[in-house]
Amino acid sequence: MSNPTFFDIASRAGVGTATVERVLNGRGGVRPETVEKVVAAARALDYQRRLPEAHRGILRIEVLLVRPETTFFARLSAAFERIAASLDKSIMVQRTFLPEDRPEAIAQRILEPGIRRSGLILAVPDHPSIGEALAQVESRGMPAVQIVTRIAGSRAEYIGIDNYAAGRMAAHLLSHMQRRGGTVVGICHSHIYQVHRDRIRGFSDYLGEHPRGDFLFAEVLFGGDEDTRSAMMLRETLQQRPDLVGLYNAGGANGALNDVLRRHARDRDIFFVGHELTEKSSQALRDGTMDVVFDQAPEAQARRSIDLVLSRLGIHDLPIENPPIRFITFTAENI
Structure with a gap:
């Protein structure tokens, strides 16, 4: 396949060709999150030219979690850690634990993370303030998915068992x-x-x-x-x-x-x-x-959530289906 054009990259990233030109020629003046969309699209299309040093940065996916002492969240966190180790070095999975009983702190982190991030995965309680915050970041084009519970008012896909x-x-x-x-x-x-x-x-x-x-x-x-x-x-x-x-x-x-x-x-x-x-x-x-x-196989939930975010970022073209995760029934006879 021939090297993709600026038009190809712009179409995939959902921006104009002028924006692509500014990013790929390192001319600045483009918001960091837009830069990341363009770079992700260029990578996905196997753009051959070397990207400017300033724009070969890390795509950060933040995972918001609670209760690290509980079995489920400990397994979920460990699964994200293992998945992160298998990804390209240009992709970082950052796990952030927040207090379960302080929804306003979770909402604040969603709105003002203090870091540059490209995607968001949430395994947090359902609360109106959290739902409002998530709706705001979604309206800005942030890819987001949910594990553990469906947050009211959010369009983010839910990953979990039935x-x-x-x-x-x-x-x-x-x-x-x-x-x-x-x-x-x-x-x-x-x-x-x-x-x-x-x-x-x-x-x-x-x-x-x-x-x-x-x-x-x-x-x-x-x-x-x-x-x-x-x-x-x-x-x-x-x-x-x-x-x-x-x-x-x-x-x-x-x-x-x-x-x-x-x-x-x-x-x-x-x-x-x-x-x-x-x-x-x-x-x-x-x-x-x-x-x-x-x-309920938290490892499978972590894997699919990462795949969905990477797909939304344009890192790959593989279709990601999202039926309910199958839960496994154990008794004394099959452990």
Whole structure:
């Protein structure tokens, strides 16, 4: 293929040919983010001429995360680190951890990062201030994708499992595999993550559509994915509901919940479904404290989010389909 023309590069970058000429001839006067679009388009089209030194800079993709101490976010962060190591040196993946309970700080980082970036990946709670900030940067042409939850008002693509289906699957397995009748409860972080709302809604809908006369879905507990709080809530529930036979944890803190059940006389009588396969949850499956674990493959979510941003930046022409990530169901028989 012949060397692309300024017109080819301009068409791909969505700018005028005069802008391309200024960038590729190093004449300045072009905004940094526009320079990066032009350079990305030139690279994607295999432009042969050496780019001016000032414009052979780094394309930075920033990943906003929370809760580095939790299993899911730790796995997600590690996945981005591994992917970054495999990319061209001209592409940087920067991970930034922010406080989960300070949406205004997350919104501020979205609007004023203090760094030059070309793309944005978010794994943060859904909050109006975050949605407003994201809408602003999207209106400026910033490629953005979402992991973990859908942020209201954003056009950014969502990458993740079908959480409603996961909740329904949890209820399906519990209803068919737990022979004892009694009370069932759910537990999740809170209302701040759409994924947890979807999981609990799917769980509730299934039990409502396929009722068992001896099952009662009694309540949803909000543990904030915090070990101490979640464990305390489960201990109180065990005391208040001696007929507890089912527990669906739509969020984190599986380890703390397993510790409570191991110390309880009825631990093997309670059918426990949770998310995220880890060493501890694998051991809980082998021990019989947990019965089913859904793993949502954060590594696959990280890979697809990077691919989507690079595609939006024009780094490659490969079509990126984005169906729901398939979650994997684990029991003691297949770990």
